[in-house]
Amino acid sequence: MKKIIIASTSTLHEERYLEYLLPVLESHFKNCKSILFIPYARPGGISHDEYTQKATEVFLSINISVKGIHEFENPETAIKEAEGIFTGGGNTFLLVSQLYRKNIMQLLSETVKNGTPYLGTSAGSNICGLSMQTTNDMPIVYPPSFQTLGLISFNLNPHYLDAALESKHMGETREERIHEFHAFNSVPVLGLREGSWLEIKGEKITLKGNLSARLFQQNQLPTELDPESDLSNLN
């Protein structure tokens, strides 16, 4: 049975790393003594070790140990044997490139579909969709494909940001960018605001957190979904 948390962000303004999610994670990973951390997205270019240390400190507070996938000789074995998996945020192009280079994209997808509890934040959430084509990140490396884990039948836009009405900036708003995506793709896109997450238990997908999420579907006006909305049939 699938058991997945897909969070818009790891960190809320003026909070510590993963702080707002900690009670949820305690329950989510309750059968795990240790989890595997995938630090490939390397936010700000920090090292795999530094990033893993950051995750380790937080999970220590709920008595779960953390080991980075880069510490294993064989990343495939690391995934197959993991009690739980957490993919942190950073740059999605880098993360996806590494998952393909290590030849673990498909294995990670199958493993999570088969029930290994998974947590993704930001870039680690982006990869849960059908493709990474609705990421906000800069294409700092060239991945061999934009296809991702496909744990859900739609795409995500984490850190979803409403347009600032008073802005004089002429660059595209987030909504305009997603509209451009839908000029060429029919996949629905869920804009997850910071503080929102998706909880997946088996085939049930539920919007969690205090905020609404914005749903974009091709050739339709966007709609707002309330917390606790059921997204199981979105595709």
Place this chain on the structure above:
Amino acid sequence: MKKIIIASTSTLHEERYLEYLLPVLESHFKNCKSILFIPYARPGGISHDEYTQKATEVFLSINISVKGIHEFENPETAIKEAEGIFTGGGNTFLLVSQLYRKNIMQLLSETVKNGTPYLGTSAGSNICGLSMQTTNDMPIVYPPSFQTLGLISFNLNPHYLDAALESKHMGETREERIHEFHAFNSVPVLGLREGSWLEIKGEKITLKGNLSARLFQQNQLPTELDPESDLSNLN
């Protein structure tokens, strides 16, 4: 002799399309009765015809006719025979994909390097750098490569936006994204604010407009460059 205008944006807040650049363009294209428009970036998913019409209306006011590259049977011939070339903004992934699909990326680069006057705005400016890897756009299509025209020896970040200090949003700032680019790439990046442009005459590259530009170089602190700065030796 190279003759190139690379503009951060086509449009300033509360101005009409290309309005602020019009006196510059009148001089830039003074030997052209007509120019070739490349509408492939299709902002907001509008059609090639609609986009070309928008450019046509503006250039009409300075007595220059416009023909879209999509109106030609052979895009290679269109580029070779063009008196001047203008690539409009929109989505850089889409633009680059189309230039490769039509097999004209290299021809366009050679043609502009050989002296055909060129104007790029936004996505049409992004492609003037060594790669499109510092675009702000969403990866709505998968291009066969991120390499671009290489008309200059550095990369651009058009619509450069300073971080909003009061923001509670936890997504990366533009500066943080460029910093991540430099964790993996040594190419300098020039953040061009809206209203700024580069003027290239032969090998001379000059920053134009009223605003400073922000220069990012690997392993160095960013610096601000004043208008009229000479960027000819940046690489």
